Every structure is written in structure tokens, then in C-alpha cells.
Amino acid sequence: LAMMFAIVFLVQAESGDKRTSVIPQKEHATARLRIFDQNGQPAVSGVPSPTGAIFDVAVGQGGDVFVPDTVNISVGDTVRWTWAESGHSVTSGPPCVPDSQYCSPNDMNCFPGTVSDIGFVYQHTFTQPGTYSYHCIVHCVIGMTGVVNVSGGCAPSGWSAGPDMPFADVRSVGVYFQANGKFYAMGGRDASNVEFTNPFEYDPGSNSWTTKSASYPDAFTNNMACGVLAESGTPYIYCVGGSNFASQTESGRVFRYDPVADSITSVPSNWPPGDAGTLPGGFTVFNNKLYILGGFDVPDNISTDQIWEFTPNPAGWVQKGAVLPVPLSYIPTTTIGSLIYTAGGLDIATLTDETNSFVYDPVADSVGNGRRLQLSLQRGGRLCSRH
Known part of the structure; x- marks a missing residue:
């Protein structure tokens, strides 16, 4: 009977630059480089602005550091890095883990x-909200890192119509791929409960969907x-686990999708549960690792x-020592800074929608309580958050 109930519930629930291989000898500036913002004031940290402003960062000013090492900007703003000494790079990703979202000198390789010399200027415009870590590929091990916090605003006119997807779609996973600025719907099934066989790609430039x-x-x-x-x-876009509607069975397989090459490769490291x-329950990425919290x-x-x-790399799973304070499925989960946050979720055994909110520290491997959810959203309302 328990198995029959689980199956019924699952059916319902599923509705040309020169590289260097050695650390080069640094060439120091003869005078301290002073950086000013667009208003002529000394730059300390960027202030969110809707005007597409430029925010300056000095590379190697006074040592193996970025000055300032944290800037706060808005979507559409540009960060401009100027080399105060030679032998550094600006490379996106957690310390010493390039993620190829952006990098000096030209977002390639x-x-x-590639390291650059004194006086070089590199800039990057941020088009999506989020927290973007970066580092110097040569000196990341000694703490030469930086962060760009990009806040996004709600469009004054509200929602605008986009193109229809190729098919009606449920149970897919949406993934934004920063490297090409496109959005992907991974997996899912159609209105006839038949699983899709290919990813869908949305291009904001052409405002169109493509079946890959x-x-x-x-x-x-x-x-x-x-x-x-x-x-x-x-x-790459990594995907883990999943279920099949017709057979009402589950899998722990892992595969990765290369949106640039449009190719999928199986990863020989299944998720044990x-x-x-x-x-999978809630899931999010921190420090180039994928975390799964809870599950069904x-x-x-x-x-x-x-x-x-x-x-x-190497591909593998580790079950962490910490556990959620209560068992949960279908958990909204995200990474903010160095912490992982959850909001609500479902207790399958009692079919109770929870208001719990938890905070997981992946470095300390510990879980704490967040604020209990107290949201009241009226139809037609908007929820807008700026960091």
C-alpha cells in the first residue's frame, strides 16, 4: 500500500595572446595609481546606478591585491580594471578555479x-544580477581575489511578453549559462507526459527559442x-538524477551539457540516493561544486x-556530515555569498507544505535556522529585491 501511495503521489507531483607558463618578473609603477569614479570621486566601492556607469579597479596597486577588491554595481554597468603592475590577470571564478565567465585580456583562454603588463586596461559589462568572484590566476593562492556584486532591478513596466517555447513544458530545470548569455531548459516532459529528448535554448538577443x-x-x-x-x-551544465513518467522510476545518473559545442557527455559518477x-531536493552551486539538500x-x-x-574534477560525491533539521523535498534553494539558503519545502510523509527556512554553511558543514517564511503575495503583485 505504501508503494502504491508513493506511485500515485509521484504521478501527481510530476505534472593570438601570449601565455606565460612561469610567474613573470613584476614591473612596478613609479607612482601610485589613483582610481576615480564617474563623478571624479576616489573609488571605494561602486554604487548601483541605472545609467550604465563604469567602475574602476586597480590591479596590483600596492601589492598583490585588487583595489577595491569589492564593487557593487547594477545590471548594465561596466567594471574597468587597470594594471598598476605587471604579471597579473583578472580571471572569473572562485579562488584558483577559473569558470570562464569572463577574463582578461579578451575573455578568451x-x-x-594570460597575464598582462602595467598600463593594460580590461573591462567587462555585467548583464545579469548576481555575485561574481574573480582572482589573479598567478597570485590567487596568496589571496589576490575580488568580487563584483551586481544588483538587478524590476522593470518599471512590469512583465513583457516573450516567445512561446517549442512545446508545452513541465518538470524541466532552468539554467542560465553566463559564458554565452543564454538560458536553457533542461529535461522535462510535454503535455502528453512524454519526456523531451533535447535541451531548449533561449537567446535574449534574438528573443527566440531553439531546440538543440x-x-x-x-x-x-x-x-x-x-x-x-x-x-x-x-x-558545462551538469544535470543529476531524475525520473521517468511512464515507468515511475528514478535514476542517479549524471551528465554534462556543453552549450557551445551542443554536446552531451555522460559522467561516470552517479548520485547514490x-x-x-x-x-533531488533543493540544489545550488557554491565554489564550483553542486549541492543537493534533501529529496523525495x-x-x-x-x-x-x-x-x-x-x-x-575528479567527478565524485560526498555525503556531508550536516543534515537538514527536518526532512524536506521540493526545496527552493540558492547560494548567496558563501552560504546556501532554503525556503520552505514539502514533508512528503504528511503532505505538509513547510514554512521553514534554513542556512547551510558548506565550508563549516553546518546548518542553522533562517527566518520562518511569512509571505503574502497578491495576484498581479511583484516581488523585487535589490542587494
Whole structure:
């Protein structure tokens, strides 16, 4: 009876630059480089602005540092890095882990990277909100890192119509791929409950959807966990687990999608709970690792409290020591700074929608309580958040 109930619930729930291979000898500026903002004031930290402003950062001013090492800007603003001494790079990603979202001198060959000389100027315009870490590929091990915090605003006119997808779609995972500025719908199924076989790509430049040629390795494409991870400096979309509607079974397989090459490769490191019949719960990326919090154990018809960590190279899983305070499934989860936040979720055993909110520290491997959710959204209302 428990198995029959789990199956019924699952059916319902599924509706030309020169590189250097050695550290070059630095050439120091004869005078301290002073950086000013667009108003002629000394730059300390960027202030969000809707005007497409430029914010300056000095590279190697006074040592192996970025000055300032943190800037706060708005979507559409540009950060301009000026080299105060030679032998440095600006490389996106966590310390010493290039993710190829952007890099000096020209956003190419981010790994192993290229260093530039004194007086060089590199700039990058940020088109999406988020927290963008970067480092000097040569001196990241000694702490030469920086952060660009990009805030996004709500459009004054509200929502605007976009193009229809190629097919009606449910149970897919949306992934933004910073390297090409496009959005991908991974997995899912159509209105007839038939699993999709190819990713869908949305191009904001042409405002259009395209069905890609790459084929998924199997039909377990509902309820997957996906995120962008870099391997050897090249970013991919990794997807984990999932279920099949017709067979009402689950999988723990892992694959990665290369949106640039439009190719899918199986990764020989299955998620253990998935192979035992569990669907991923909340998921997010931190420090180039994919985290899965909780899940839906379909055979036992219960939620889970486990936390799992996936590393792309070498590919492998680790079950963390910390657990969620309560078992949860279908958990909204995200990374903000160095912490992972959850909001609500479902207790499968009691079919209770929870208001719990938790904070997971992946470095300390510890879980704390966040504020209990108290949201009241009226139809037609908008929720806008600026960092």
C-alpha cells in the first residue's frame, strides 16, 4: 500500500595572446595609481546606478591585491580594471578555479590564463544580477581575489511578453549559462507526459527559442538537479538524477551539457540516493561544486534530510556530515555569498507544505535556522529585491 501511495503521489507531483607558463618578473609603477569614479570621486566601492556607469579597479596597486577588491554595481554597468603592475590577470571564478565567465585580456583562454603588463586596461559589462568572484590566476593562492556584486532591478513596466517555447513544458530545470548569455531548459516532459529528448535554448538577443541537437542519455529527465560547473576552466551544465513518467522510476545518473559545442557527455559518477529511488531536493552551486539538500525517497514515500556535494574534477560525491533539521523535498534553494539558503519545502510523509527556512554553511558543514517564511503575495503583485 505504501508503494502504491508513493506511485500515485509521484504521478501527481510530476505534472593570438601570449601565455606565460612561469610567474613573470613584476614591473612596478613609479607612482601610485589613483582610481576615480564617474563623478571624479576616489573609488571605494561602486554604487548601483541605472545609467550604465563604469567602475574602476586597480590591479596590483600596492601589492598583490585588487583595489577595491569589492564593487557593487547594477545590471548594465561596466567594471574597468587597470594594471598598476605587471604579471597579473583578472580571471572569473572562485579562488584558483577559473569558470570562464569572463577574463582578461579578451575573455578568451581563461584557463590556464594570460597575464598582462602595467598600463593594460580590461573591462567587462555585467548583464545579469548576481555575485561574481574573480582572482589573479598567478597570485590567487596568496589571496589576490575580488568580487563584483551586481544588483538587478524590476522593470518599471512590469512583465513583457516573450516567445512561446517549442512545446508545452513541465518538470524541466532552468539554467542560465553566463559564458554565452543564454538560458536553457533542461529535461522535462510535454503535455502528453512524454519526456523531451533535447535541451531548449533561449537567446535574449534574438528573443527566440531553439531546440538543440544534443540528445539526453536517457529518459529520466523529470525533476533533475542542474547547475553550471567548470572543469579545467571550461563551463558545462551538469544535470543529476531524475525520473521517468511512464515507468515511475528514478535514476542517479549524471551528465554534462556543453552549450557551445551542443554536446552531451555522460559522467561516470552517479548520485547514490538517486540510484536508490530518491529525487533531488533543493540544489545550488557554491565554489564550483553542486549541492543537493534533501529529496523525495519515492520507494519509502518520505522526504530526506541528507546533504550531498558533487565535485566535477575528479567527478565524485560526498555525503556531508550536516543534515537538514527536518526532512524536506521540493526545496527552493540558492547560494548567496558563501552560504546556501532554503525556503520552505514539502514533508512528503504528511503532505505538509513547510514554512521553514534554513542556512547551510558548506565550508563549516553546518546548518542553522533562517527566518520562518511569512509571505503574502497578491495576484498581479511583484516581488523585487535589490542587494
